[in-house]
Amino acid sequence: MxxxxxxxxxxxxxxxxxxxxxxxxxxxxxxxxxxxxxQFDTVIVGSGGAGLYAALEAGQKSKxxxxxxxxxxxxxxxxxxxxxxxxxxxxxxxxxxxxAFDTVKGGDYLVxxxxxxxxxxxxxxxxxxxxxxxxxxxxxxxxxxxxxxxxGHTRNxxxxxxxxxxxxxDRTGHMILQTLYQQCIKHNVAFFDEYQVIxxxxxxxxxxxxxxxxxxxxxxxxxxxxxxxFATGGFGRxxxxxxxxxxxxxxxxxxxxxxxxxxxxxEFFQFHPTGIMGLGILxxxxxxxxxxxxxxxxxxxxxxxxxxxxxxxxxxxIVSRAIITELRAGKGIRGDGKIDDYLxxxxxxxxxxxxxxxxxxxxxxxxxxxxxxPAASPIPVLPTAHxxxxxxxxxxxxxxxxxxxxxxxxxxxAAGECACISVHGANRLGTNxxxxxxxxxxxxxxxxxxxxxxxxxxxxxxxxxxxARARIARLTDGGTGPHGGEITDEMQIVMMEKVGIYRxxxxxRAAIAAIQALRxxxxxxxxxxxxxxxxxxxxxxxxxxxxxxxxxxxxxxxVARQESRGAHSREDFPDRDDGAWLKHTLAFLEQDAVRLDYxxxxxxxxxPKPRTY
Amino acid sequence: MxxxxxxxxxxxxxxxxxxxxxxxxxxxxxxxxxxxxxRIKRFQDGSLGFRKSCAHGVCGSDAMRxxxxxxxxxxxxxxxxxxxxxxxxxxxxxxxxxxQRDLIVDQKPFFTKYRFIKPYLIxxxxxxxxxxxxxxxxRMVFDDTTNCILCAACYSACPxxxxxxxxxxxxxxAQAFRFIADSRDRGRDERLQLLDNKxxxxxxxxxxxCTEACPRSILITKRINQTKELIKKHQR
Numbered sequence: 001m002x003x004x005x006x007x008x009x010x011x012x013x014x015x016x017x018x019x020x021x022x023x024x025x026x027x028x029x030x031x032x033x034x035x036x037x038x039q040f041d042t043v044i045v046g047s048g049g050a051g052l053y054a055a056l057e058a059g060q061k062s063k064x065x066x067x068x069x070x071x072x073x074x075x076x077x078x079x080x081x082x083x084x085x086x087x088x089x090x091x092x093x094x095x096x097x098x099x100a101f102d103t104v105k106g107g108d109y110l111v112x113x114x115x116x117x118x119x120x121x122x123x124x125x126x127x128x129x130x131x132x133x134x135x136x137x138x139x140x141x142x143x144x145x146x147x148x149x150x151x152g153h154t155r156n157x158x159x160x161x162x163x164x165x166x167x168x169x170d171r172t173g174h175m176i177l178q179t180l181y182q183q184c185i186k187h188n189v190a191f192f193d194e195y196q197v198i199x200x201x202x203x204x205x206x207x208x209x210x211x212x213x214x215x216x217x218x219x220x221x222x223x224x225x226x227x228x229x230f231a232t233g234g235f236g237r238x239x240x241x242x243x244x245x246x247x248x249x250x251x252x253x254x255x256x257x258x259x260x261x262x263x264x265x266x267e268f269f270q271f272h273p274t275g276i277m278g279l280g281i282l283x284x285x286x287x288x289x290x291x292x293x294x295x296x297x298x299x300x301x302x303x304x305x306x307x308x309x310x311x312x313x314x315x316x317x318i319v320s321r322a323i324i325t326e327l328r329a330g331k332g333i334r335g336d337g338k339i340d341d342y343l344x345x346x347x348x349x350x351x352x353x354x355x356x357x358x359x360x361x362x363x364x365x366x367x368x369x370x371x372x373x374p375a376a377s378p379i380p381v382l383p384t385a386h387x388x389x390x391x392x393x394x395x396x397x398x399x400x401x402x403x404x405x406x407x408x409x410x411x412x413x414a415a416g417e418c419a420c421i422s423v424h425g426a427n428r429l430g431t432n433x434x435x436x437x438x439x440x441x442x443x444x445x446x447x448x449x450x451x452x453x454x455x456x457x458x459x460x461x462x463x464x465x466x467x468a469r470a471r472i473a474r475l476t477d478g479g480t481g482p483h484g485g486e487i488t489d490e491m492q493i494v495m496m497e498k499v500g501i502y503r504x505x506x507x508x509r510a511a512i513a514a515i516q517a518l519r520x521x522x523x524x525x526x527x528x529x530x531x532x533x534x535x536x537x538x539x540x541x542x543x544x545x546x547x548x549x550x551x552x553x554x555x556x557x558x559v560a561r562q563e564s565r566g567a568h569s570r571e572d573f574p575d576r577d578d579g580a581w582l583k584h585t586l587a588f589l590e591q592d593a594v595r596l597d598y599x600x601x602x603x604x605x606x607x608p609k610p611r612t613y
Numbered sequence: 614m615x616x617x618x619x620x621x622x623x624x625x626x627x628x629x630x631x632x633x634x635x636x637x638x639x640x641x642x643x644x645x646x647x648x649x650x651x652r653i654k655r656f657q658d659g660s661l662g663f664r665k666s667c668a669h670g671v672c673g674s675d676a677m678r679x680x681x682x683x684x685x686x687x688x689x690x691x692x693x694x695x696x697x698x699x700x701x702x703x704x705x706x707x708x709x710x711x712x713q714r715d716l717i718v719d720q721k722p723f724f725t726k727y728r729f730i731k732p733y734l735i736x737x738x739x740x741x742x743x744x745x746x747x748x749x750x751x752r753m754v755f756d757d758t759t760n761c762i763l764c765a766a767c768y769s770a771c772p773x774x775x776x777x778x779x780x781x782x783x784x785x786x787a788q789a790f791r792f793i794a795d796s797r798d799r800g801r802d803e804r805l806q807l808l809d810n811k812x813x814x815x816x817x818x819x820x821x822x823c824t825e826a827c828p829r830s831i832l833i834t835k836r837i838n839q840t841k842e843l844i845k846k847h848q849r
Contacts, residue, residue, distance in 0.1 A: 070674065136759050182734070364670075369645075483655070527659060528658065531660065534714035
């Protein structure tokens, strides 16, 4: 199914003891120390929504490969439930301008406003395009795409909730992922399934490829390309309780950070208010969009006290904080004041029919994991680590920015959750993540298609993969060392407890010290699996290393920001401070230290105002 | 509680054939089988090979055979198995797909068959900058089939594939139906033609094992029978 056979070169000059061969001779790839070089115009790392959309666009005009550590339709885009926002106005009046404003306000004004204008305006055509490609949206009685309410999305600049979220039951992400994968099949996109990226190649300030491990063989390969797009998704696995997949380990941002690319606004990590207690499995905001309400132990609809206008449909950061505040006040269902106490999401008023037609997966999750029927019993919920607002800094074409001046790293792109444009600012609104990956995945793909036409391919030097090779060799050298399991557990607990919803200086300093100690222990870990083929043990250790680096960047960025804004809530600095902190963080990972720089926020359309709902 | 997982192992680099290995592991009855597998992998034996990702039944990575039934390890609770069948749980890779390592199978044959039925909307008609209209009733005709996560549990559960390895399999037919029954699609005849042969719909003998196995509650057997009816109506 590969449209153009990859030009596989066994680079005899660069290899150590390599013999000539071709892709079809699999035994060659198994040989030790072989240096296989694949050559493409465009390499896309990650096959979620952003990666697949970019591949569809770039693949029309350039020789494109999609590398993914998972099979494509396993990506976490498929877990997104509630909807994708666009001001179609199918069920009530709506405007892209209102959508853009809601997104800016939802992000507590740490949002680049021209980028958001693009997001909201292109949303409309993006949703129609998905429908035209086959996405089975729920429909209105007259056959149009149906729309429902979601947190923080309002009519006329905050007057009340608006129906803006286009949806396919509570499986909207699944349908987007499936539809895009189907289109990739139709257009013969070349996939390299179960290839894990481990390094980024830069020639001066120009990107010219990536180094990967092939899971099937354990071999290290180089993909040379004129353009590389990272679309590797989020990194919620830094935290103990998360809605994110095991695969959400931030491989793209970590690889970039180790090569000197800054990471933007990493202190902003969203906790979704309603994860299934203990498991963190997402219960979509659409439950509240359809009329579900949060209740404390007294049965009180407590959001009335925190958000008089939007109530349960306030943005997620506000609802998550409200839940923790209730728990601390002893208003949790157990009432013991501990933060692992829980609250009730009451969907019993929706009726069986609405639950079945609009929220069937939620009903199924409740049945499977809790043994309850949400039509009859309230759902026990707690906030769950959900979404990284921060990531690899890009412009509105997906081009990666290498510093606070906005210097473009030629040939390097990022899109989707791993990127920071920034359209989500300090707190993302529900349904805007699917929108982000569709709009900006597509834009990046289009820009790449033009870029590679005029760019020259720079072949990497013979030692290009040496660093990656050394990194893997250290993990697999047969030496003895600790395994990754305990380090993973300790990392997730410290991040959850000390860099979670509420933060303070002492906790975060302690977290940084703990993460540094874990990174030191990581220097001694070794695989237990000594095999080469399908060594998932090795992949997990690579992922752990990536997360440890991102934890350090996150905690360091967070302790520096002495204000509360969006998802970053400081007990010791409870107010937003626009004078000092209306700026984006850029964090540079320099070995074991993080250097911080800052850049301006684009507030060219709406001046920051107090954020009330 | 303490449970025992009796897991089929195979490493192509070192083993001549598959064998079973027992692991004792502490597990809460309400935990997922995947949680127990992860505990083994992270704290007992890092060499145990299996795929996983979302951990709540929507990505399709961790389909395997659990006490002889095909399903997702993340959608199977420990208590669901242990209460009925005792604390030893046998875990094997999916059937009819080459084992690559332990519980990891080569999914290529499964995906090749999926690609064969043209799993994408076929419609070259112009759309004028908006959505194609579709009534809620038309949308519901194929609703369940859109849930498919391509986990291959149905493929492994199908008795027909044990005898006729060339059979396109339940998932591919259900996905063909997903498009054939979509009022927006124009590829009905070409897909029906692809399935009207001895590796297409006809080997299916209504064992209903696919429907039983499906972790997404798709009425696969029913969709296969509807596809057979469409072939009779339109192809013959």
